[in-house]
Amino acid sequence: MNHFRKARRVAAALVTLAGMLSFAGGAHAQQGQPPVNLLVGFPAGGNVDSVARHLATGMQNALGRSVVVDNRPGAGGQIAMQLLARSAHDGRTLMLSNEHAVSIIPMTVRNVGYDPLKDFVPVATVTTLPLALAVHPSVKANNIQELVAWAKARNEPLNVGIPAPASQPDFAVGLLAKRFDIKAAAVPYRGGAPMVADLMGGHVLAGLTGISEFLPHQKAGAVRIIAVSGPERLARLPSVPTFSEGGLPGFEERTFMGVFAPAGTPPEVITRYREAIRSVVATPAYRQALDELGLQAFYGDGTDLEGRVRHTTQTWGQVIRDSGFVSK
Incomplete structure (x- = not known):
């Protein structure tokens, strides 16, 4: 009987070892x-x-x-x-x-x-991800309505930096101009990063792109985000209204x-x-x-x-x- 139990233990060990070798071989093949x-x-x-x-x-x-x-x-x-x-x-x-x-x-x-x-x-x-509209700190606006009032008071075209021509931000600038009857022109860049750099430098006074391009500079006070797309405000930016709240519908989805x-x-x-x-x-x-x-x-x-x-x-x-x- 003892001999029989010992034989069963040996057989079980061999089965376990075979499984381990098979798994190792499969993992090696996957990594290869x-x-x-x-x-x-x-x-x-x-x-x-x-x-x-x-x-x-x-x-x-x-x-x-x-x-x-x-x-x-x-x-x-x-x-x-x-x-x-x-x-x-x-x-x-x-x-x-x-x-x-x-x-x-x-x-x-x-x-x-x-x-x-x-x-x-x-x-x-x-x-x-939400799109975001941001302005240079010199712009006296904390939302779209205030930006429109500021732009009309200046009586100059509002140049808005965008990451690429014929993009969603490009057409969004057109919607902004049409909805509020202001002179606004999209200024295309080769990507969001160079556009944000020009926004911080004051070469354009507003910019529209994915929010991740703005966030580090918002924290530093180099830009101010005044609107975000989506059905509700962002938890991390509770004071920033949505585009819809600012009177520009059509940006409810991210x-x-x-x-x-x-x-x-x-x-x-x-x-x-x-x-x-x-x-x-x-x-x-x-x-x-x-x-x-x-x-x-x-x-x-x-x-x-x-x-x-x-x-x-x-x-x-x-x-x-x-x-x-x-x-x-």
């Missing part, structure tokens, strides 16, 4: 896979790039596979989107994009080089960032990435990192992301048509 490229259509240091780097770190841990951020800046994300459309659908290439490249550019550029609803698979939404894959990527690969992204978004480290950027960590599946692309296209499509904008 080629890296996943996460395309970003903007330079390093911007808010899309920052989110991509936090996301890549988390996905790498969740997948046990290297995830590398690949910056391909230019044309507001269009160049990176074109590259994604031409990429092999083997699961090795993804892209983190904001709404501009997938919703606005296809409506403002004639030969965009991709169809966002045919050439890509929406993988997951990873954050939502913009978004989402991960896309080339069309034809196997469904099981997409599922694996969705599960990894969902686990990353739920971590305290990711949520804290995005909160420090002024962004809200949010997970939405492919249906959610596709819906956001369609909704932004429909909503801003009407704004673009009403503005009389002609595609390039």
